[in-house]
Amino acid sequence: MKTSxxxxxxxxxxxxxxxxxxxxxxxxxxxxYPMIPMWDSLFSILNPRINEDSFNTPSNAFDMMHHELxxxxxxxxxxxxxxxxxxINIGDAARKSVEGFRMFSNHSRIIExxxxxxxxxxxxxxxxxxxxxxxxFMGSGTLPAGAYVTLEHEYILIMKKPxxxxxxxxxxxxxxxxxxxxxxxxxxxxxxxxxFKGIRQKIVAGSARERSAAFPFEVPFRLINMxxxxxxxxxxxxxxxxxxxxxxxxxCRNSIGVEIDxxxxxxxxxxxxxxxxxxxxxxxxxxxxxxxxxxDYKKKKQLKGYKNKHYGFDVVTxxxxxxxxxxxxxIFRTSDNEFQIEYxxxxx
Numbered sequence: 001m002k003t004s005x006x007x008x009x010x011x012x013x014x015x016x017x018x019x020x021x022x023x024x025x026x027x028x029x030x031x032x033y034p035m036i037p038m039w040d041s042l043f044s045i046l047n048p049r050i051n052e053d054s055f056n057t058p059s060n061a062f063d064m065m066h067h068e069l070x071x072x073x074x075x076x077x078x079x080x081x082x083x084x085x086x087x088i089n090i091g092d093a094a095r096k097s098v099e100g101f102r103m104f105s106n107h108s109r110i111i112e113x114x115x116x117x118x119x120x121x122x123x124x125x126x127x128x129x130x131x132x133x134x135x136x137f138m139g140s141g142t143l144p145a146g147a148y149v150t151l152e153h154e155y156i157l158i159m160k161k162p163x164x165x166x167x168x169x170x171x172x173x174x175x176x177x178x179x180x181x182x183x184x185x186x187x188x189x190x191x192x193x194x195x196f197k198g199i200r201q202k203i204v205a206g207s208a209r210e211r212s213a214a215f216p217f218e219v220p221f222r223l224i225n226m227x228x229x230x231x232x233x234x235x236x237x238x239x240x241x242x243x244x245x246x247x248x249x250x251x252c253r254n255s256i257g258v259e260i261d262x263x264x265x266x267x268x269x270x271x272x273x274x275x276x277x278x279x280x281x282x283x284x285x286x287x288x289x290x291x292x293x294x295x296d297y298k299k300k301k302q303l304k305g306y307k308n309k310h311y312g313f314d315v316v317t318x319x320x321x322x323x324x325x326x327x328x329x330x331i332f333r334t335s336d337n338e339f340q341i342e343y344x345x346x347x348x
Contacts, residue, residue: 001326001345003231003254005245006338007265012237012258013046013071015079019256024079025232026253027086028223028244030215031072034065035093035104042260043068058097062104070113072237077117079235082163085227086119089127089215091154101148107155119159127194127219128153156194156219158227179229180323182286183316184293189222214240220247221282228253230326242268249341250279252326265337275341276328283325287311310346 008018032039035058043050046068054061076086093104107124115121129152167173181189196218220243224234230252236244239257241264248255259265294314297303306315310324326343333339 001231001252001343002340003249003252003343004334004338004340005249005255005257006335007239007242007245007257007259007268009260009262009265009337010258011046011260012075013068015075015237015258018258019075019079019235021078022081023233024235024256025081025084026224026228027076027080027084027235027237028089028220028247029087029236029238030089030219030240031069031238032065033091033093034069034106034109035062035095036091037095039065056098058095058099058102058104062109066106066109066113069110073110073114074117076235076237077114077119077161080161081165082161083165084161084163086114086157086159086161087223087227088157088159089154089219090157092151094148094151103151107157111157114157114159118162120162122158122160123192124158125156125192125194126153127156127196129198130195156223174322175231176229177319177322178324179225180319181225182290182293182320182323184290184297185225185286189226194219194222214243217243217247220244221250224248224251224253239268240264246275249275250282250328252343269337269339273331275331279328283327286325287313 008015010018032042034043040050043065047064050061050064054064073086080086088110090106090110092106095102095104111121167176196216198216220234220236224244224247228234232253234244234248234253234255236255236257239245239259242257245255245257245268257265257268291313294303297316298314303314303316304318306318306321307313308315308323309321315321315323324346326345328341329344330342331339332342
């Protein structure tokens with residue numbers, strides 16, 4: 001079994017000649033955040049009307065920035081298969097301007113656009129980025145009517161292209177069963193509140209932005225396991241350093257990423273030789289975590305006797321009996337912007 005992972009250095013607003021209609025199973029991405037200062041220069045490249053003067057009327061700047069993102073959401077809808085999911089990690093922005101301090105609701109603006117395009121809007125996830133800082137408030141702090149709360153959460157929007165995905169053939173059904181997740185993972189991942197820290201941003205010399213702006217691996221890793229099966233195509237229109245593509249590679253999915261900034265995108269290919277070690281470590285950690293979970297679970301409840309047919313350990317439900325993790329076996333560089341991964345398989 002092999003998967004392919006490719007970055008396209010292009011503008012995600014127009015992919016007509018690069019990605020065909022109805023070919024992608026899942027989109028997971030984190031776009032540039034409108035009204036966050038680090039993204040101002042990128043949006044000004046996309047639309048020269050977004051400049052210092054435009055911030056004299058920040059509402060107009062906000063609308064112009066989202067107008068550029070709207071084009072990508074339209075392309076996302078086009079390339080998704082019917083029944084395919086799109087997941088967008090986005091944070092709102094709090095910014096001071098000539099009109100005073102206010103919040104700009106990026107997540108609601110994207111939901112509004114995607115609804116108009118034709119997406120079915122599903123329940124979202126709040127990602128709370130925990131922090132222990134005692135000075136995280138903004139303003140005068142202990143004095144009433146002089147401070148405001150900080151934004152310590154982001155949103156993971158989940159939407160679906162109308163249609164239903166069917167698993168008809170025996171091989172499709174088998175692949176879906178092997179792509180199952182552990183019962184305890186389901187209970188945690190399908191919650192509408194995720195709590196874990198963000199990551200330290202890499203400094204990228206020569207890039208259009210100073211920081212990589214990557215989101216934690218855990219975000220795409222969970223979403224890919226929840227909303228796709230092995231051999232699916234996962235797409236990221238704002239690939240950045242390739243976090244979504246890495247999560248796809250570690251879960252036996254194919255991936256395509258689009259990145260306008262060549263210096264940022266190249267970071268994905270810095271050390272593909274480490275993929276095997278890192279990816280297999282992720283798999284081993286899932287198994288270890290499951291065994292640890294069972295130790296505690298058995299003290300409280302009696303299992304029903306289900307065992308995983310590949311590993312022999314206990315599982316809570318019959319749907320986990322055929323779950324199988326394909327470990328990474330070999331990495332092949334097929335071109336400057338693409339490589340393939342061969343995985344270990346099993347024999348009955």
